[in-house]
Amino acid sequence: xxxxxxxxxxxxxxxxxxxxxxxxxxxxxxxxxxxxxxxxxxxxxxxxxxxxxxxxxxxxxxxxxxxxxxxxxxxxxxxxxxxxxxxxxxxxxxxxxxxxxxxxxxxxxxxxxxxxxxxxxxxxxxxxxxxxxxxxxxxxxxxxxxxxxxxxxx
Numbered sequence: 301x302x303x304x305x306x307x308x309x310x311x312x313x314x315x316x317x318x319x320x321x322x323x324x325x326x327x328x329x330x331x332x333x334x335x336x337x338x339x340x341x342x343x344x345x346x347x348x349x350x351x352x353x354x355x356x357x358x359x360x361x362x363x364x365x366x367x368x369x370x371x372x373x374x375x376x377x378x379x380x381x382x383x384x385x386x387x388x389x390x391x392x393x394x395x396x397x398x399x400x401x402x403x404x405x406x407x408x409x410x411x412x413x414x415x416x417x418x419x420x421x422x423x424x425x426x427x428x429x430x431x432x433x434x435x436x437x438x439x440x441x442x443x444x445x446x447x448x449x450x451x452x453x454x
Contacts, residue, residue, distance in 0.1 A: 303418030305439040308411035311450045315401040318408040319377040321453030322399060323348045329452040333441045339366045340387045348382075350374065356382050369394060377401055384414065393419055410449070412442050 311318050321329075332343035344360035346368070354371045369383035378401055383394040395416035402409045417435060 303435075304413055304415035305435050305442060306411065306413045307439055307442045307446060308409055309443075309446050309450055310404060310407040310409050311453055312407050313453060314406075315377040315403050315408045318401045318410055318453060319380070322401075322410070322449060323350065323380065325452060329445070329449040331445060331448050336386055336438065336441060338368045338386060356384075369397075372396070373398075390421065393421075395419070410446060412446065414438060414442060 311321075313321070327345040327347055330346045338346075338358050339360065341360060341364075344358045344364075344366075346356065346358050348371065349355045349357070350371075352371055352374045354374070356368045356371070358366045358368055360366070366387075368385055371380070371382045373379055373381035380399045382397055384397050385394045395414060398413045398415070400409075400411045402411070417431075417438070420434075
């Protein structure tokens with residue numbers, strides 16, 4: 301199985317702004333998805349703690365904070381890598397998301413590669429989908445997320 305998805309789009313801002321909008325404004329552009337929940341409860345607000353080793357968290361309305369992952373690479377304005385854990389993953393399982401910000405003329409190409417789904421066991425974490433269908437749904441969701449991000453960051 302190819303255990304990753306890759307999606308990209310261009311935003312009409314320089315890489316510095318594109319990176320800042322991705323990490324500082326994630327709470328504004330992020331759209332929850334029932335298949336890829338990060339908490340076992342109703343969705344909250346996502347936020348990054350800047351810098352390598354910082355956390356990606358989701359804060360619920362009641363103030364409870366869930367750690368989704370840790371930043372593995374923090375290279376503004378070019379690259380961000382973080383671990384990703386869904387609510388239905390086994391406790392020790394994380395996938396990885398790499399986001400690149402590449403200047404293309406007066407725009408920035410923002411690409412997301414979400415990898416490591418070959419580690420996700422069959423059952424609840426896959427929602428009964430075969431590999432290809434699961435990755436297709438994940439790619440569709442990242443495309444919607446990047447569209448929301450583009451509309452918010454521009």
